Amino acid sequence: MRIVVGITGASGSVYGYTLIRALYELGIETYVIFTSMGEKVLEFECGVNPEEIKKYATILNNKNLFAPVASGSFKTDGMVIVPCSMNTLGAIANGVGDTLLSRTASVVLKEKRKLVIVPRETPLHLIHLENMTKLAQAGAMIMPASPGFYHRPKEIWELVNFIVARILDAFDIEHEFLARWGEKH
Numbered sequence: 245m246r247i248v249v250g251i252t253g254a255s256g257s258v259y260g261y262t263l264i265r266a267l268y269e270l271g272i273e274t275y276v277i278f279t280s281m282g283e284k285v286l287e288f289e290c291g292v293n294p295e296e297i298k299k300y301a302t303i304l305n306n307k308n309l310f311a312p313v314a315s316g317s318f319k320t321d322g323m324v325i326v327p328c329s330m331n332t333l334g335a336i337a338n339g340v341g342d343t344l345l346s347r348t349a350s351v352v353l354k355e356k357r358k359l360v361i362v363p364r365e366t367p368l369h370l371i372h373l374e375n376m377t378k379l380a381q382a383g384a385m386i387m388p389a390s391p392g393f394y395h396r397p398k399e400i401w402e403l404v405n406f407i408v409a410r411i412l413d414a415f416d417i418e419h420e421f422l423a424r425w426g427e428k429h
């Protein structure tokens with residue numbers, strides 16, 4: 245299995261960072277594309293240097309539109325953008341593909357592969373909502389970073405894992421990240 249992970253400059257890079265480590269543990273071939281703000285926010289919020297991600301995945305340069313993932317002929321099982329800024333969300337929703345991240349998302353949509361978008365902003369204005377609607381209509385799955393509390397989390401990582409588990413579920417990846425509702429707690 246082969247997945248592309250996009251990390252943008254929205255708050256919540258801990259979700260992307262945790263997902264990448266989970267995919268590594270699960271033995272899944274992972275490509276990561278950072279926007280420049282994505283790198284900065286990861287460092288700011290998590291104290292993690294983006295170079296560290298090389299331990300877990302192949303990092304692709306967001307400026308390199310020659311990378312294989314920019315072409316539909318390079319087969320992947322899809323892409324997740326986590327966290328997704330309103331800036332990147334707006335670009336993809338409007339067909340802009342001038343970075344490797346936005347171009348890859350566009351390719352994933354046109355090839356009818358799975359595109360999971362984890363937007364992060366609050367509150368949302370009408371243009372944000374319209375862009376999300378457009379993406380949903382084009383086949384993307386909009387998965388807000390909005391963890392539930394019914395598993396009675398006590399620590400932040402339990403909230404983070406909640407979202408990471410839902411992303412893995414979206415790709416039908418077997419995991420033991422979080423007990424499911426109705427199963428053992």
Ligand SMILES: Cc1cc2nc3c(=O)[nH]c(=O)nc-3n(C[C@H](O)[C@H](O)[C@H](O)COP(=O)(O)O)c2cc1C
Nearest residue numbers: 252253254255279281282285329330331332364365
């Ligand atoms: C600490 C920090 C947190 C941010 N959080 C958000 C956010 O939650 N959602 C959002 O849409 N933008 C957020 N931004 C603003 C984006 O980083 C900014 O719009 C940027 O242009 C996004 O670029 P990108 O889409 O290329 O990553 C944040 C910026 C900073 C510095």
